[in-house]
Amino acid sequence: SQTIHQWPATLVQPVGSPLSLECTVEGTSNPNLYWYRQAAGRGLQLLFYSVGIGQISSEVPQNLSASRPQDRQFILSSKKLLLSDSGFYLCAWSSGGGRETQYFGPGTRLLVL
């Protein structure tokens, strides 16, 4: 069966510090991978998606970046965090051309102070 992992679960970082969030998927190959951000009481905002190794599409201009160094690994990064980067970050995967169900990880809660 497929599983998706995210870490860390929670993170408190000062403004201006770097960020690295990791997401890995097990039990499937060549998944589509997604990073979302969810502000408190809001819906999900798609940040990045990837259909293959090294292929990253950005949805929203910002100070975040994503990388996919391996087939089942998706990393969200920032060189300098802003207060507005606080939120709940969710990684998800899908197969079948991306039009079917997305499976979500447990999320990382980031607080930038």
Place this chain on the structure above:
Amino acid sequence: SQQGEEDPQALSIQEGENATMNCSYKTSINNLQWYRQNSGRGLVHLILIRSNEREKHSGRLRVTLDTSKKSSSLLITASRAADTASYFCATDAAGSNYKLTFGKGTLLTVNP
């Protein structure tokens, strides 16, 4: 812009009652999905309905889709306290490729 918009934003009912949540969207879709999110957790897929389907059932869930009105509804029958969660609709817009667009969700509270 938000493709899917759920209504109401919040809903509070008693155990045993039915809960109905609605979703409206703006553009043509390939399919529409409903997801559930418990507080502080990831989303869990509930049901997918394709653009050529009008109604779908899964256990206590019933989803309808009206493409002429660009709207969908999620009905949870005989609700339980464990159904307390946020519910999101997500649309796969025609021509979007690989992406779902989520609404802001309906927060359902089922009181025991």
